[in-house]
Amino acid sequence: MTLISIDGVSRRFGEVTALDSVSLDIRQGEFFALLGPSGCGKTTLLRILAGFEQPDIGSVRLDGADLLAIPAHRRPVNLMFQSYALFPHMSVEKNVAYGLERERLPRAEIRERVAAVLETVGLAAQARRRPHELSGGQRQRVALARAVVKRPRLLLLDEPLSALDKKVRSEMQLELKRLQHEVGITFVVVTHDQEEAMSLADRIAVLNGGRVEQVDTPVDLYERPRTPFVAGFIGASNLFTGRATGKGLDVDGLGVLPAPAGPVEGGTAMLAVRPERIRLGPVTDGRGALRGRVVDVSFYGGVSHVALSVAGHDRTVLAATQGRARVEAGAEVALSWDADDGALVPLTP
Amino acid sequence: MTARQPVRVLGKASGRLATMGPGFGFLTVFLLVPLALVLSYTVFRRGRFGGVVHEPTGENFARLADPLYLEVVAGSVKLAAITTLLALLLGYPTAYLIARLPARWKVIALVAVVLPFWTNFLIRTYAWIVLLNSEGPVNSGLKALGLGPVELLYTDGAIVAGLLYAYLPLMILPLYSAVERLDPELREASANLGARPARTFWSVTLPLSLPGVLTGCVFVFVFVPSLGNFVIPELLGGGRRIMVGNLIRDQFLKARDWPFGSVLALAVVAVLVLLLFAQAWAARRAGRGA
Numbered sequence: 001m002t003l004i005s006i007d008g009v010s011r012r013f014g015e016v017t018a019l020d021s022v023s024l025d026i027r028q029g030e031f032f033a034l035l036g037p038s039g040c041g042k043t044t045l046l047r048i049l050a051g052f053e054q055p056d057i058g059s060v061r062l063d064g065a066d067l068l069a070i071p072a073h074r075r076p077v078n079l080m081f082q083s084y085a086l087f088p089h090m091s092v093e094k095n096v097a098y099g100l101e102r103e104r105l106p107r108a109e110i111r112e113r114v115a116a117v118l119e120t121v122g123l124a125a126q127a128r129r130r131p132h133e134l135s136g137g138q139r140q141r142v143a144l145a146r147a148v149v150k151r152p153r154l155l156l157l158d159e160p161l162s163a164l165d166k167k168v169r170s171e172m173q174l175e176l177k178r179l180q181h182e183v184g185i186t187f188v189v190v191t192h193d194q195e196e197a198m199s200l201a202d203r204i205a206v207l208n209g210g211r212v213e214q215v216d217t218p219v220d221l222y223e224r225p226r227t228p229f230v231a232g233f234i235g236a237s238n239l240f241t242g243r244a245t246g247k248g249l250d251v252d253g254l255g256v257l258p259a260p261a262g263p264v265e266g267g268t269a270m271l272a273v274r275p276e277r278i279r280l281g282p283v284t285d286g287r288g289a290l291r292g293r294v295v296d297v298s299f300y301g302g303v304s305h306v307a308l309s310v311a312g313h314d315r316t317v318l319a320a321t322q323g324r325a326r327v328e329a330g331a332e333v334a335l336s337w338d339a340d341d342g343a344l345v346p347l348t349p
Numbered sequence: 350m351t352a353r354q355p356v357r358v359l360g361k362a363s364g365r366l367a368t369m370g371p372g373f374g375f376l377t378v379f380l381l382v383p384l385a386l387v388l389s390y391t392v393f394r395r396g397r398f399g400g401v402v403h404e405p406t407g408e409n410f411a412r413l414a415d416p417l418y419l420e421v422v423a424g425s426v427k428l429a430a431i432t433t434l435l436a437l438l439l440g441y442p443t444a445y446l447i448a449r450l451p452a453r454w455k456v457i458a459l460v461a462v463v464l465p466f467w468t469n470f471l472i473r474t475y476a477w478i479v480l481l482n483s484e485g486p487v488n489s490g491l492k493a494l495g496l497g498p499v500e501l502l503y504t505d506g507a508i509v510a511g512l513l514y515a516y517l518p519l520m521i522l523p524l525y526s527a528v529e530r531l532d533p534e535l536r537e538a539s540a541n542l543g544a545r546p547a548r549t550f551w552s553v554t555l556p557l558s559l560p561g562v563l564t565g566c567v568f569v570f571v572f573v574p575s576l577g578n579f580v581i582p583e584l585l586g587g588g589r590r591i592m593v594g595n596l597i598r599d600q601f602l603k604a605r606d607w608p609f610g611s612v613l614a615l616a617v618v619a620v621l622v623l624l625l626f627a628q629a630w631a632a633r634r635a636g637r638g639a
Binding site: 051 | 535537538545553556557
């Protein structure tokens with residue numbers, strides 16, 4: 001069921017087009033991510049959903065009702081700010097109670113709900129502290145509690161993990177998913193960090209230059225990018241540009257590379273091959289798609305990255321292997337991959 | 350490495366002394382020494398033609414309790430309090446609006462606030478006499494509306510108007526800096542949590558700008574009776590109302606009672622210091638949260 005329906009939303013700031021006729025549907029109960037580089041318009045879209053910004057044209061509906069007609073303070077939408085924006089002059093419990101007090105709920109109920117949500121985020125013991133007496137991770141959990149306690153239809157999270165260090169980050173990531181499961185609220189997370197989006201979201205919308213590039217599940221986004229931008233933005237990819245033929249992608253200077261059969265036969269296309277899909281083998285006559293020389297090998301524990309230079313290709317090709325690499329710098333190797341392991345993206349001329 | 354450390358520290362200290370020295374010296378000679386002199390006058394008898402006779406006495410302080418002078422002090426405090434309150438009521442919305450202007454307009458507005466300081470203070474006060482006298486533009490306007498003429502000049506109202514005019518920037522500037530510093534996201538967070546704009550102001554903006562409110566109030570409240578403007582009460586009040594500033598001036602220049610003038614001045618300084626301490630304490634308390 002669709003909860004939020006964004007239709008043809010555009011917003012310009014002077015000469016800059018922040019959003020260019022964006023249309024999106026966000027389903028009830030899903031964990032949705034708006035992903036894109038800085039300046040892609042994701043923050044503007046978030047601010048439109050929260051009511052801090054109005055689009056120039058387009059409509060936003062929540063449960064079929066016009067959301068844009070409702071002032072920010074009356075929307076069933078709560079936002080966890082990137083800076084947390086906790087009220088510095090109020091204790092943790094006052095911060096969390098603030099939104100409920102605005103609803104004029106009975107005091108006993110407010111006290112009960114605040115206590116319950118602080119229990120959920122594990123801050124019951126810190127209820128009387130002021131925000132400046134908390135750690136970054138604790139402050140974030142207060143911000144989360146303050147937003148969740150209102151039981152909004154939609155919870156917006158602005159770069160929720162970016163300010164946390166690595167360890168707290170993975171804890172928070174689990175906590176967010178658990179919480180989303182428990183409360184059943186629709187979450188929309190805005191982030192420039194693809195790992196954050198991939199690990200949290202059920203579906204991701206990739207934004208670029210104010211336009212939606214692709215909306216898909218993390219796996220499909222990774223394996224089936226549909227635009228050149230997505231192919232380049234999500235994960236590390238080896239990108240080749242050439243002409244699609246029935247047998248593969250014909251690249252100048254490299255020959256025909258294995259590529260899936262696409263709807264773009266005859267046209268120019270971009271082939272994206274993930275590093276972990278590339279197999280390295282000994283150079284034997286005519287085997288493999290490409291020949292390359294190992295430039296560098298880096299070991300990351302679970303995986304190794306092998307950087308290769310390929311004659312006729314001006315960018316380094318990256319291959320990833322499980323465990324330690326069996327090649328050394330300077331070695332000549334053959335590169336191969338299956339046609340179906342690549343993703344073919346049409347290029348508009 | 351460790352052997353060199355003391356030399357560097359010493360170098361740093363002498364560097365600090367070199368930069369602080371001149372200002373510090375100036376303050377010592379021209380602030381602390383006169384203050385010490387004033388302090389010493391308080392315990393001596395008055396000389397016949399000004400100055401002091403070096404005979405210790407406590408009666409200067411005793412005179413402070415005289416109802417005549419207490420009344421002057423009470424009157425000054427009343428006018429100062431009214432002026433401060435009005436300055437706050439007028440200054441807060443002004444400062445709030447300036448803080449939310451686009452950057453370019455902010456500068457223009459702030460310059461406009463301090464612009465009067467660039468004109469001579471006396472001339473500006475005389476301008477008020479012209480404005481308020483029975484034939485002045487204000488009364489002409491009131492007459493045209495059938496409301497006047499009203500006696501405006503030489504009233505407490507005229508004094509308050511003049512004081513307000515003179516010290517309003519002292520209220521606006523600290524308020525502006527307090528409001529300007531507030532994170533706009535706090536207002537957004539408040540709205541996001543369901544607060545109307547008025548509620549956001551009372552629960553978020555105002556409490557967080559309290560240090561600025563205190564600074565502004567202390568500035569205005571302290572400067573009015575102390576620095577004391579004896580010019581405004583005299584010119585706009587017609588000398589009918591005596592404020593502490595006038596009293597101190599009169600003790601030194603007319604009554605030639607330096608010891609009692611010193612006691613009065615010292616009392617004002619004491620109040621000032623107390624208020625500034627209270628303000629610093631409150632600002633620190635509020636600052637810990639911010």
